[in-house]
Amino acid sequence: MNPAARKPVEQLRESMRRDRQWRFMYSTLDLELDVSQGVILYLEGLHVSFDGFKAINDLNFYVNAGELRCVIGPNGAGKTTMMDIITGKTRPDGGTASFGRSIDLLQLSEPEIAALGIGRKFQKPTVFESHTVFQNLELAMAGDKRVFPTLFARLTGEQRDRIHEVLTTIGLQELLDQDAGALSHGQKQWLEIGMLLMQDPQLLLVDEPVAGMTHQEMDRTAELLLSLEGRHSVVVVEHDMDFVRSIAKRVTVLHQGAVLAEGSMDEVQNDPRVIEVYLGE
Ligand SMILES: Nc1ncnc2c1ncn2[C@@H]1O[C@H](COP(=O)(O)OP(=O)(O)OP(=O)(O)O)[C@@H](O)[C@H]1O
Ligand SMILES: [Mg+2]
Numbered sequence: 001m002n003p004a005a006r007k008p009v010e011q012l013r014e015s016m017r018r019d020r021q022w023r024f025m026y027s028t029l030d031l032e033l034d035v036s037q038g039v040i041l042y043l044e045g046l047h048v049s050f051d052g053f054k055a056i057n058d059l060n061f062y063v064n065a066g067e068l069r070c071v072i073g074p075n076g077a078g079k080t081t082m083m084d085i086i087t088g089k090t091r092p093d094g095g096t097a098s099f100g101r102s103i104d105l106l107q108l109s110e111p112e113i114a115a116l117g118i119g120r121k122f123q124k125p126t127v128f129e130s131h132t133v134f135q136n137l138e139l140a141m142a143g144d145k146r147v148f149p150t151l152f153a154r155l156t157g158e159q160r161d162r163i164h165e166v167l168t169t170i171g172l173q174e175l176l177d178q179d180a181g182a183l184s185h186g187q188k189q190w191l192e193i194g195m196l197l198m199q200d201p202q203l204l205l206v207d208e209p210v211a212g213m214t215h216q217e218m219d220r221t222a223e224l225l226l227s228l229e230g231r232h233s234v235v236v237v238e239h240d241m242d243f244v245r246s247i248a249k250r251v252t253v254l255h256q257g258a259v260l261a262e263g264s265m266d267e268v269q270n271d272p273r274v275i276e277v278y279l280g281e
Contacts, residue, residue: 031116033202034100035065040203040233041086046095048081048257055081056092057257063203068229070244071237072268073254074277079237082254083205087120088113099203119201123208125188129181133172133191136180137163140195162198169227170194171220186217190224203233210243222246253277 033040041063048056056078063069071079084090085097088110097105105113114120127136141159155163167173170190175183180191189209196204206225210218218240225247228234238244244251248265253274261271268274 031103032100033117034102037101038064040065040100041235042096042098042101043082043085044096046082046085046097047093048078048085048090049093055257056085059095059254059258061252061259063233063235065202065233066230068225068234068236068247068249070248070251070265071235071254072239072241072244072251073260077254078257079254080207081257083120083207083235083237086113086203086205087118114199117200117202119196119199119204121189121193121196121204121206121209123211125185125192127180127183127188127191127195130179132177132179133167133183134163134176136191137166137194137198140198166194166197169197170224184217186213186220189213189217189221193224197228197232201232203235204228206234206236208238209236210238210240218243219246 039062041061043059043061046056046059046061047054055076059078059082061082071082073079081090085092086105088105088108091106099105099113099116099118103116105118108116128139131139138155141163164173167176170193172183172187172190172194175187180188183191193204193206193209209225210221213221222243225234225236236244236247245265251263251265251268252259253261253268253271255277260277261268261274263271
């Protein structure tokens with residue numbers, strides 16, 4: 001290619017630089033996260049009904065900044081619905097939800113909430129199978145899953161470092177050049193957590209992360225989630241009690257759309273109300 005022809009490409013590259021991207025999309029969202037009370041998420045008096053059925057029924061739930069919280073509860077307790085409210089997917093009929101002290105989540109759209117730093121991991125991994133592990137993380141960095149920008153944008157050294165840092169966190173540094181489609185189920189789950197981490201979320205919501213994993217993969221997932229504590233606030237919903245025990249600090253038990261009990265794993269497991277709910281299933 002002659003130098004004159006290359007120039008437009010260079011210009012395009014420049015305009016596509018990742019550190020310049022997407023910010024404009026959220027410039028109206030210059031909202032400051034206020035965790036001065038040590039609390040990153042406040043849910044108060046929430047109600048959600050589906051055709052008259054009270055899926056969430058006066059729910060009060062708080063998460064501290066940097067904490068790793070486990071949420072358990074029988075099927076239909078409202079765990080996923082709670083995450084849907086936090087991420088803007090479901091609008092409650094009543095109550096309040098705020099990110100830090102001042103950001104009213106109920107006024108924001110799903111993409112706005114994601115852009116503010118609330119990441120969500122769904123149960124089924126959604127990685128780009130025909131891209132490498134490294135490329136998946138690279139794509140996730142833009143905060144937008146469009147492929148086009150990476151064709152032109154060059155990574156800065158800092159961005160490269162960040163990708164390698166996340167690769168280490170998720171334990172896939174040896175597999176960085178492998179196509180994501182060739183990863184095991186567990187590895188795909190870690191990669192997807194890594195993709196969320198690329199956006200450096202303040203709060204990470206993880207719904208049933210170890211379903212379908214081998215024991216070894218579960219142990220590795222426990223390590224991974226524990227390593228996020230302090231830097232991110234994490235809410236983990238999980239049915240597997242051995243797994244919950246392996247990561248639990250504070251555990252919240254949801255039942256019929258409200259908090260039934262909260263405390264250490266031992267406290268909630270020995271709570272007669274919790275025992276009744278689980279044995280009564
Ligand atoms: N979009 C919806 N429309 C109608 N009912 C719904 C909807 N979403 C959830 N529900 C109902 O609300 C209740 C709570 O569901 P939710 O998915 O929050 O429970 P969960 O605690 O996540 O359960 P599980 O452990 O089975 O995942 C259930 O009875 C469910 O059938
Ligand atoms: Mg659920």
